[in-house]
Amino acid sequence: MKREAMRGVLVTGVDTPVGELLVRSLLADDAIGQVLAVGSRPPEDALPFSHAGRLTYIQLDLLKERRVKDLLFGPARDLGVEVVVHTALTTEARAEGRKVHALNVDATRSLLQLCERHPTIHRFVLRSHAEVYEVQADLPVLIAEDHPLNLSQNAPQFVRDRVEADLHACVQMGLSKLKIVVMRCAEVLAPGTGSQLYDYLESPICFRPMGFDPMLNVLSLKDVVRALEFATRAAEQGVYNIPGADTIPLSEAINKWGRLSIPVPGSWMTPLYRWRRRLRGHDFSYGMNRKRFHYSGVLDGTRARDVLGYVPEHPVDWPA
Amino acid sequence: MSLLPVFARAISAAGLNPEQRERIKQLSFADAGHGYDAFGMHRDFVGMGLVITAGLYDSYFRVQSHGHEHLPAKGQAVVVANHSGTLPTDAAMLWTDIVRKSNPPRIARPVADHFVPMMPVIGTVFARGGMVGGSRGNARALLGAGEMVMIFPEGVPGISKHFKDRYHLTDWRVGHVELAIRHQAPVIPVGIVGPEEQMPQIGKLNVRLLGAPFIPLTLTPIPLPVRYHILYGPPIPIPDLYRPEQADDPGAVREAAARTRAAVEALLEQGLAERPGIFK
Numbered sequence: 124m125k126r127e128a129m130r131g132v133l134v135t136g137v138d139t140p141v142g143e144l145l146v147r148s149l150l151a152d153d154a155i156g157q158v159l160a161v162g163s164r165p166p167e168d169a170l171p172f173s174h175a176g177r178l179t180y181i182q183l184d185l186l187k188e189r190r191v192k193d194l195l196f197g198p199a200r201d202l203g204v205e206v207v208v209h210t211a212l213t214t215e216a217r218a219e220g221r222k223v224h225a226l227n228v229d230a231t232r233s234l235l236q237l238c239e240r241h242p243t244i245h246r247f248v249l250r251s252h253a254e255v256y257e258v259q260a261d262l263p264v265l266i267a268e269d270h271p272l273n274l275s276q277n278a279p280q281f282v283r284d285r286v287e288a289d290l291h292a293c294v295q296m297g298l299s300k301l302k303i304v305v306m307r308c309a310e311v312l313a314p315g316t317g318s319q320l321y322d323y324l325e326s327p328i329c330f331r332p333m334g335f336d337p338m339l340n341v342l343s344l345k346d347v348v349r350a351l352e353f354a355t356r357a358a359e360q361g362v363y364n365i366p367g368a369d370t371i372p373l374s375e376a377i378n379k380w381g382r383l384s385i386p387v388p389g390s391w392m393t394p395l396y397r398w399r400r401r402l403r404g405h406d407f408s409y410g411m412n413r414k415r416f417h418y419s420g421v422l423d424g425t426r427a428r429d430v431l432g433y434v435p436e437h438p439v440d441w442p443a
Numbered sequence: 444m445s446l447l448p449v450f451a452r453a454i455s456a457a458g459l460n461p462e463q464r465e466r467i468k469q470l471s472f473a474d475a476g477h478g479y480d481a482f483g484m485h486r487d488f489v490g491m492g493l494v495i496t497a498g499l500y501d502s503y504f505r506v507q508s509h510g511h512e513h514l515p516a517k518g519q520a521v522v523v524a525n526h527s528g529t530l531p532t533d534a535a536m537l538w539t540d541i542v543r544k545s546n547p548p549r550i551a552r553p554v555a556d557h558f559v560p561m562m563p564v565i566g567t568v569f570a571r572g573g574m575v576g577g578s579r580g581n582a583r584a585l586l587g588a589g590e591m592v593m594i595f596p597e598g599v600p601g602i603s604k605h606f607k608d609r610y611h612l613t614d615w616r617v618g619h620v621e622l623a624i625r626h627q628a629p630v631i632p633v634g635i636v637g638p639e640e641q642m643p644q645i646g647k648l649n650v651r652l653l654g655a656p657f658i659p660l661t662l663t664p665i666p667l668p669v670r671y672h673i674l675y676g677p678p679i680p681i682p683d684l685y686r687p688e689q690a691d692d693p694g695a696v697r698e699a700a701a702r703t704r705a706a707v708e709a710l711l712e713q714g715l716a717e718r719p720g721i722f723k
Contacts, residue, residue: 260566261557263580264482270580334563336447338483338570340475370475372483375448418560419570421481423584438476 130203130243131157132355133195135185135234136211137170138162140315141250144348145208150174152352157202161185161194161211185211185230186222195237195244203243206355209234210250212288214317216281216406227284232291239299246302248354250347251289252317253309253340253364254282258420264338265423268307268362279411281317293362302360306350309342309367309422312439316344322407324380330395331416333386336374338419342367345437353431361430366422368435373416381443392416448487451571455490463493466548471517473588479571482552482581488571489542489550496539499532503668504637506536510675514545519586519628520678522551522593523619523703525612525711526601528638528666529659531555536671537593537635538573551593552585558656579618586626594619596703599656603647606662609639610711612704620681620699625690629678630703634710636674640721641666669721674710679703 132149136142137160149158150172160180162169169180179198183190195204212227231249238244256266257273272286289305296303310318320341323329342365350365369376377384387395396409409416427433459467467490475481500506514520524537534553541551553574560566560576575581575592585592595601596616604613623630646660679702689695 260560260576261578263578263584264575265580265584267580332563334567336483336567338479338481340481368476370479370481371477372479375477375479419481419483421475423481 127154127356129155129205129355131155131159131199131205133159133161133199133204133207133244135161135207135209136250137180138164139210139214140313140344141311141347141351142210143170144344145210145351146170146178147172148348148352149355150177157204159199159202159204185234186225188233191230191234192237195241200241200243205243206246206248207234207238207244208248208250208351208355210351212250212252212285212317213281214315216279216317216319216408216411219280223280224284228287228291231288235292235295235299235301235303239295239301244301246304246355246357247292248304248306248351249288249292250351251292251305251307252285253307253420253422255286255289255307256420258415258418260418264419264421266364266420267423268364268426279408282411296360302357304354304357304360305362306354306365307362307422308347308350308365309340311344311347312341313344319407319412320376322405323412324377324382325405326399327382328385329377329382330385330387330392331373331377332389332392335389335417336372337415337417338370338372338421339376339415340366340370340421341376341439342435343369343437343439346435349436350427350431350433353427353433357431359430361426363427363431363433364422364424365427365433366424366435368438370421379441379443389417447568447571448485451485451487451491454494455487458494458497459490463543464490466542467493469548470542470550473590481584482573482575483567483570484552484573485571488568489573492572493539493542496535500536500539500543504532504536504671506540506671506673508540508544508673508675511544511546513631513675513677514541514549514591515629515631515678516547517589519589519626520591520631521586521619521623521628522591522631522633523707524593524595524633524635525610525639525707526595526597527604527609527635529602529642529644529661530666531602532641532666533635533638533671534593534595536638537633537673540673541593549591551591553593554582556599556656579622582622583626586622586628592622596700603644603657603659606643606645610715612708615700615704617696617700620703621690621696623681624685624696624699625687627682627687629681631678632676632703632706632710634674634676634707634714635671636711636714636718637669637671637721638666641669670718670723672714672718674714676706676710679706
């Protein structure tokens, strides 16, 4: 990776494993001067690692636009922040309502607008998600960046918000003086990342629709952080799919996670997982995953490889 | 646990001879991790496919084939054939013939209609053997990766054609040449003689069942043991005839499709003239 000196990077969503690891990784890069980390936890609970004075943590509610503005045109300007990496989207599929939409979409939009007027920030990286894509039998298995998005009215808010935030950043590309990079990352198979598959694999027995065994692609924490690092230094703006090193059938993913895979008639899946959700409090929603539990959908990372130089290198650490 | 991969490995290990095992090993294959490609193909399932089709290929349909030298040793190519027979055994036999006899060993990825991936079990097993759903994006990705795709331009109307229409190509769709022109891939015409008579169809019920688009009404409940003759023709040199941007020229695409249609028709005529009889 080309390591030109950079005065500062602002990262949102550092309460999540992806945000925290990204901060660690940026701090390990001597070419980056300062890292400004934004999270919702109190400072004493956040980012417990040494940083030799190169890390500033700010506890901030991104819904409070005035405070966000004060941050960007105060400490961020003083530290010479050049790049904003926005990873703070809701990770709970069950979270719904106006407040959730405000965080997922309105906060993204207002952050982007403030960055456009900012004197030192010239690049905005949005960590988007593979969930924005539609998966269907009659659509290509290999999902390129021009693949249809899931714009269904019936899609849950978790998906709709992600699509809206993603599209907002995409629309600004070319209109804004900022270089905008939208990273549509495959599902990160790790806790605290909003991974539906991780939640699904939490149970010792995993039911799946009988007769179907679609191909999935999953990303490791190490690779998603690498990809976001590539994006902070991207010369080109654009939309990039970020696949992981593991492309695997659903049944093999279940086996490799050390779980028992039991095929059941497709019509049983919704009630089974509705009851699991109600009784055990799990986040996995079968309705949200029904299509990709039937039909394959694998991100095509050709563009990220050719333009950003990103190639997945770190497979998921499969327990079994 | 999923038993299918275990079955596939066991059947593949027990049923293939050493030469076939070696051929499967030599197949050029873009492993996307864990032994599968992005579309779900796996060597063990290709091996299992050869074992499963062996009885049909060797004993039931007693396939005879000619012209394998026309299959390119490497690089993208579009294999185009007539489609018939109510059940897609013509695709299975062509797939088997190419895996068994191409030199060096290659696999042609069948491009199936959208409803096939929607069919339980069949959609999954076929995908493991190399089939992909019939979207332009899938064929584009495979050709871009230098693979060989197998397309039946007649599609479902071909496989469901009335017995009186045997050996007459139905609506010859043009998507295959559009892809070939865009990706500068040669088209290998193939005539398959035999399956057009295997299961005489006299009508169909337009009822969807398990994803299949219709229920055929046939004179026989299973295919007759007709003999298959597979004839590969010389490649149509699309890259010499058309520039990639002509994929968007409807006139050029229609002209190219007429060439591939004529080539397949000529092979069918040749095959019909040369065969001693339907079952011989």
